[in-house]
Amino acid sequence: MTDHDDFDRSLSERLRAAEARVRGGTAPDLATIGTGSTRGRPAWGLGALVAAGGVAAGLLLVLLIGGRLQPPTGQATATPQPTSSASGTVAPSASIVPSPPSLSSLAGLIAFSRDGDVHTMRPDGSEVTQLTATTDAAELPVAWLADGSQLVIQSTANDNPYASTLSLLMPDGTPANELGVVHPIYSPATYSPDGTKIAFGGDGSTDSGIFILDLESGMFGQLTTNGGHGILWSPDGTRIAYGFFNTSNSSNDVGVVGLDGSAMTLAPHPTQDAPLRWVVVGGTLMMVFDSQRDTDQTKFSARPWVVNADGTGLQLLADSGLDPQFAEHATPTRISPDGAWVASTCDGSLCLTPTGGSDELVFEGAAGWDIWTFSPSWSPDLGHLAYAGPQGIQIVFLPNGDRVTISPPGVSDSAPVWQPVGG
């Protein structure tokens, strides 16, 4: 009996006890669905709604989240709300909160999601325009094409959360083109280091794999057909590491695929491997990955290994003399188009780290928020940043971190994407 065994047993017992003390609930009464009758029983809200009139599933979901009817297209509903400045590791010039009119001169539209539909607005919160109006699906903006001419949106049907359709819209909401179907459950939209491409990992219409969206050409295509978990762009943006199930040895391995379609498996082994991060040491590109090789696989025993990008030099990270912190999983980031800022998450907050050495800016979110929740997006002039915060969409003035809320109070705006024009 080891300390680990004792800890595992104790942890299981504590978890079981803790979960048992969480308040559960009574199953909704669904027996009336489709019958039009409550049979004398109190009708559960959703069941009764469905029974009463075949209400569309989308509307049910909207009701579930307390959604509201959309403002008519073209009506301005948002009023900028001055808020506090950045908190955390920097003392910003907090005493000066920019007045709303200073936002009105900023170029580009901000696309965002409100109650499951895509909208756009001016950077000062005016001219809110609803681009989609579905009741059976939820949409969110993914990115603008590089020239700002069209918007990529992701639409997920309420009755099939396992497939999303990527489409292009004109800025006025006119449908432009359907790109394809992807279920990005393995890796959400992950930007290349230069921001010109987005990779998704997930299920397609036939095979699971990595899907690439080129924001300069608008082309969308599938790069791999054997999986696409844990997408990691190489620092130079020429290749992607990912996890996949290797049918030749019936285990999960780390694959590397180039944007030219070249592919290889790094250090294949009939145990479970999962990619952690790319590192460059002395000019050599290496991959750090977790592996259960050479361990008792009945335990939670994965250890970090490192291998050169060409598959040579495999060794335990602990034996390599490299920084042990390389064993930490790479934190998803977004890099500003000029390379001056790196956005990442730190303990549920959004961290903006300047590459030029000035102070880091930290903006609070909530536990568990990730980079996709904050959705940081830079203005065309690179002097401002939009992100989704607890109070809605925020505009940050760079580099001092002053901040303005442009979402009206009480709405759930998210996923801002700033149109890259007019710089």
Added chain:
Amino acid sequence: MERTITLNAQPRTRAEDFADAVSPHYAGLVRRLTIVVADREAGRDLAQDAYLRAFRAWDRFDGQDARAWLHTIGLRLAFNERRRRGRFAALFGRRTEQEPWVDAVDPELGDALQDLRPEHRAALLMSAVDGYTQAEIGVMLGVPAGTVASWLSRTKAQLRKALTDD
């Protein structure tokens, strides 16, 4: 001649079959989702949503393990919703007064769980409480077993540090 007469026999409805099979697992689903998303209200919302989706998909259920099936729908819904941020914002991020979910009897564990990613909390509970294998968890959460192994390894190391170093 003996005859058997069934009084008031009416064919069971699809909804009744569904309710009989799935309802016993509803309270457990609420508990599980509440801990995974660290929000009592969101846990309830997601459980209701999962229940409705399960009903719609009832014809495709293989009849094997209703609890695992319901939990798979609920957990995938929770993670998928996080990425459909319009709802994620409403479910997870916009509340100003969250109803506390952390277990008052074991706040140390509650605090430690709070620091974990939702996916990691889910994998941990499925392993340590339910006893699922890494491969089974991978299938249910839609990730490779290697990823689950990595999650569990790091999660347990993090919890060990949080729960034993104080």
